[in-house]
Ligand SMILES: NC(=O)c1ccc[n+]([C@@H]2O[C@H](COP(=O)([O-])OP(=O)(O)OC[C@H]3O[C@@H](n4cnc5c(N)ncnc54)[C@H](O)[C@@H]3O)[C@@H](O)[C@H]2O)c1
């Protein structure tokens with residue numbers, strides 16, 4: 001059992017799935033269940049089925065390009081001076097390439113961090129504390145897409161109706177970085 | 185305001201929560217009139233979809249009256265009577281523009297969770313856990329509806345609140361299945377499940393010209409509804425051998441189109457386990473993909489299978505050999521309601537689609553926990569418990 005969990009966690013961590021990493025770690029620990037809200041009786045099976053899914057592919061080259069495709073033509077992405085959306089604020093930290101997507105798919109925005117990024121155990125720590133620069137970059141890419149496509153970034157409901165149970169707080173921490181994690 | 189909230193596995197409460205607010209230019213605030221339970225809620229209730237937080241307001245199938253509009257909203261104004269698609273979609277991203285609305289790129293504020301699990305992020309859905317955005321649901325006096333120009337539809341005169349309600353989720357899900365499976369005139373279509381979703385899928389297939397349509401279930405009252413209100417045939421799988429029936433019905437070919445409208449909590453012989461997590465576990469690991477396997481085996485070679493029932497993770501013993509060698513087309517989706525709701529409302533108005541019979545148990549929001557218990561355990565023929573919020577008078581359209 002234990003070994004299985006470690007494999008799942010390792011795979012997700014390597015894929016940069018910090019969100020799942022956090023949850024995976026917690027569901028594999030004695031805190032299991034709390035992360036999904038109070039009252040959840042950890043079954044293992046359901047949680048693993050959900051959070052381990054098919055298992056994210058491993059990889060994790062630190063210097064790779066992160067990318068989103070936006071549904072607007074290239075001239076609307078790089079109009080005039082500077083980078084679009086929240087990417088502009090990161091201009092001195094990133095390299096950006098903009099190119100047309102094939103077919104009718106719009107425009108690809110590829111971005112890569114210039115400096116070094118945390119790796120190994122320090123990456124796990126950085127992610128957990130929200131200090132991994134890749135989190136900023138992923139969020140900036142997604143928000144830039146929203147701004148280019150719909151002119152704004154959708155806000156989650158406020159004020160929230162959720163209660164600050166211990167498990168709820170953890171999930172809340174994960175979702176507060178909802179756009180900063182993932183695979184892009 | 186008052187709302188029905190999830191407080192843990194199989195723990196519901198009716199509580200006071202903060203009122204919703206306009207936060208984006210495309211938002212409206214709706215005063216909810218009717219809000220229905222859905223089979224999908226059962227997966228949340230049972231803890232199968234574990235990204236819930238205590239205090240999350242449930243409910244994603246609803247209609248009501250617009251009471252506030254964001255500055256960017258063009259299609260709606262205060263006082264409009266609208267039905268809202270359960271999935272939230274921006275209308276502008278590549279997926280929305282290709283009418284795959286539930287895959288919207290801009291609606292899910294927590295894309296990382298589904299992206300990590302599935303390889304790509306899903307769009308948002310009201311009250312469908314924080315993995316799908318964490319938006320508060322409709323079992324409440326008021327609800328914020330983002331992208332209202334895309335997701336809220338004015339209900340035509342002559343269509344009652346009760347009928348329009350199911351244009352939110354159950355009916356467009358049925359349409360997503362029948363259309364996505366490519367139902368053609370002359371087809372024989374088999375639908376596993378005779379819940380609201382299965383019934384709506386069957387009616388969609390009939391309206392798309394299918395020659396024969398059959399619903400498969402074990403609840404006689406649901407099967408009777410399928411025959412009486414939908415116009416499909418019925419197979420009770422506890423009384424006969426489903427595949428044999430289907431083969432006989434189709435001259436040995438098997439159904440051209442199979443639609444799975446059951447989902448991951450498929451059949452247990454004894455579903456009376458509201459508080460019995462252990463049994464849920466056992467049951468989930470043995471039978472949960474049963475109708476899916478049966479459909480693959482029964483389907484005509486070269487036929488098409490559409491999965492509407494919700495699956496979250498992996499299934500055991502999927503008959504890949506049959507699927508591959510028989511040349512089946514297999515698809516699935518969360519519903520793309522923005523694509524189908526206008527035609528569904530039109531069908532209701534024309535008298536071609538009956539939906540209000542699904543509301544078997546109207547009740548007040550205070551009775552919410554009881555309503556879920558009845559629906560989950562299919563007590564007293566419950567197909568949909570529907571919560572009537574203040575201001576709604578039963579049986580009248582406005
Ligand atoms: N794809 C979507 O967008 C979408 C939208 C709404 C609902 N859903 C899903 O559709 C499914 C059905 O929803 P519903 O609201 O109709 O639920 P429901 O619980 O009312 O109905 C499910 C029906 O399936 C029947 N069933 C169980 N095992 C069966 C078997 N082995 N063979 C045949 N029938 C069987 C049950 O008896 C029940 O009548 C759920 O999984 C729900 O999550 C999907």
Ligand SMILES: [Zn+2]
Nearest residue numbers: 222223224353
């Ligand atoms: Zn639903």
Ligand SMILES: [Zn+2]
Nearest residue numbers: 274277280288
């Ligand atoms: Zn979209």
